[in-house]
Amino acid sequence: MRIGLLTDGGYPYATGELRLWCERLVRGLPDHEFDVHALVRDPRQERAGLVGLPPQVLRVRTARLWEPVDGGRAHGRRDRRRFAEHFAQLAHSLCDEGAADSFAAGLYGLAELARERGGLCAALRSERAVRILESACRAPGARRGVRDATVTDHLAFARALEQALRPLSLDWYGAGGPADDREAEDGWEGARAGGLAAADICHATTAGAAALPGLLAKRFFGTPLLVTEYGVGLRAHYLATDGAREDALRGPVRALLAAFHGGLAAEVYRAAHLVTPGDAHTRRWQERCGADRAKLRTIHPGLAADRFAEVGESDDAGDPDTLVWTGRIEPAKDLVSLLHAFAEIRRRRPGTRLRVVGAPAQGGEAHAYLAHCRTLAAQLFPDEAPGAYAVGENPVSFEEAGGPEAPEPADAYAGAGVAVLSSSVEGFPLSLVEAMLCGRATVSTDVGAVVEVVGGTGLVVPPHNPKALADACLGLLADDDRRRRLGAAARSRALELFTVEQNVAAFRAAYLDVLSHSPGRPAPRAPGAPLPFAGAAEAGVPVRWAGPAARETVGAGAGSRDV
Known part of the structure; x- marks a missing residue:
């Protein structure tokens, strides 16, 4: 079947959120065709270029949302x-x-x-x-x-x-639009053949702006809509207009924007044939925003397990005196609580070390928070100033992911006995899944989807509680057998639930499910293009349905045949 993949600020470009997930999905389904319709919000992203596209991606269409898309056309009096x-x-x-x-x-x-x-x-x-x-x-x-x-x-x-409604003016919706000539210039005979009318399913990667074209494709052509959310998009809009930010909008503007994004999410959930949250935390948000529980199907994100196989399958359980934390260094990760917890751990177990392996800081807030954490570590350990990026004798080391000590994510976990997650706010904790695939015991705070991911294979403590975090870490560091048992159980759970193969198989089933419950409709195509699902499936089965003498005519596309 042909999938109209609707993205916002990510795939198929080399940078942006959800790029990796979309790429793995497309490459994992070579038996389907994909038309990618991408909303692009930053010219720098377009200049960075596309990722390498597999042959099943037939077409890429982009909308530059930093500029009006209708050329300033004015309406007449009636319009x-x-x-x-x-x-x-x-x-x-x-x-x-x-x-x-x-x-x-x-x-x-x-x-x-x-x-x-x-x-x-x-x-x-x-x-x-x-x-x-x-x-x-x-x-x-x-x-x-x-x-x-x-x-x-x-x-x-x-x-x-x-700006939010610019997708309504795009020329992605087939015949009758103001810019249909562009389709013909691209070599298509008939404008509708290149638009979303040609898709069997529209798959939106958020319930926000990316889903708008899917809403219109359903309304104009009856195209079924599937919506995936790995994270709460509506919550992100609320945070983006937070009154605490220096560049925040005034209260009435924030209220109107919240009402718009809330109304859009509710309409997307209402119109979608299937909504696939990435975890129970996102699912609860979707239900509060009006999503029908019967339409919801949780499909967890998947990681490439082979990247962690060497560490996960080894007999080495890591250094029992080393803790490791990985992720983006930002206030929501609450490294302050982790450093205070480590001060208690260091007091009760003097030889323990903490490795903080962070992604390169992006933006002024991230740099300021990293500087604050370095200063706090220096204050907590005045006689042992923390190193910058090298792992030495210092109790705390701040390293950059991809550096000499951790060129790959698995390297960050290889030498540690326990992986720690200290977040105060979290969605789906991918760093936790990485640690589980490496067979490491984990200590995490009870936020977001952490409990759903860990199950019974790790220790979970309340957020903002350095003492509880310290006690849990000390308990695992002191018990080698327990760490090994929990690490093995964690790896087994991750391999069962959180792999790329599991994720792709779930979406393959979701596509078939959506299409099987959608009413039949003609699919406008370019002349000579194949028409998947245009004929009854039983038309190609070489058997007799009744007795030996029975003959029956079954439609097969434009013609018919005897079986």
Whole structure:
């Protein structure tokens, strides 16, 4: 079958989130065809170029979201009235909690206008849009958070909304769109053959902007929609507009953006045929946002187990006097609590060492937090200043992943007896799975999907509790047999649940399940292109269905045959 893979800020480019997962999925399903439709938000990502694409990727289409996608086309009088009607529905749903049902009507009305006439980007930036938004914020029943919005707030939200709705104006939706000529220029006879109408399934990698094209493909062509979320996208939007940030927007703008992203997520979950969260933590968020429990199927992320086989299958259980922490160095990882816990560990077991192996710091906040952790380590161990990147006699070493001591993730775990995760906030802990594949006993804080990943193969303590973290680590460091048993159990669990092979097999089954429960529909294609699932499956079975003398005609594509 042909899959329309919808991505946002990642695959098929060499940088970005979820790139590795998408690449493994596509390469793991060589019996399917993929059309990749990518939303790109940063010109630097496009300049970095594409990853190497396998032959099953037939087509890559990108949308540069840093610039309007409709060329500034303006509407005529009738279309302006039509825009005002649909935008008023959308704005009313964002300002009034009791009008949430009008979100879908406004969204799809704007999408149909963009498909037929174009000009949506210019209309959303117009004075008319700002006046409609101002009226909705001041209408009776408007939520308290938006009543005090100023003209500046309306302008700021209108800009943000126009950027969020740019996927509605793309020429990905087949015939009738404002930019269908581009398809013909690419060598396709008939514009619809190259759009999402040609997909058997649309697979969106988030329930946010990437799912918008999938929503429209379902509405325009009946294409089934599958949505995967490895992490809570809606929560990320809330954090991105956090009032504690120096560059945060004002309260009314944050309230309107939260209402928009919440409404979009709810509509995506409602319209999707299947939603696949990566863990129970994400699943609970999706249920709170309106996802039907019957549509949810957890599919855990998968790691390449062969990268950790040498360490995991060896008899060496690691140095019983060494702890290792790996990940991105940021405040959510709570390295401060880990350093305080290690001070207690060092007091009770003087020969213990801690290796902090972090990814290269990105951004000012990460650099500042790393500097803070180095300073704290120097204060806690004044007679033994921590090293910069080399592992020596210092009790704490800060190393960079990919450096001489840990060129591969498995190398970071090879010399350690216990792997530690100290996060205060966590989604799906991939570093924990890496440690489990290496056969290492783990001590983790009870956040995110940690308990779901660890099961009974590691120790879990409350977050923000250095004493509990220290006690758990000391208990494992002092008991070699227990560490070996837990490490072996952890590896067995990871191999069963968290491998690339398991992940790909689950999505292969999910694709077949979605298609089998979707109503049949004609699939518009370029002339001469194959039509998967165009004929009944039993048409190719060389058997007689009734007695020896029975003859029956079964449809097979455009013709028929006797069996």
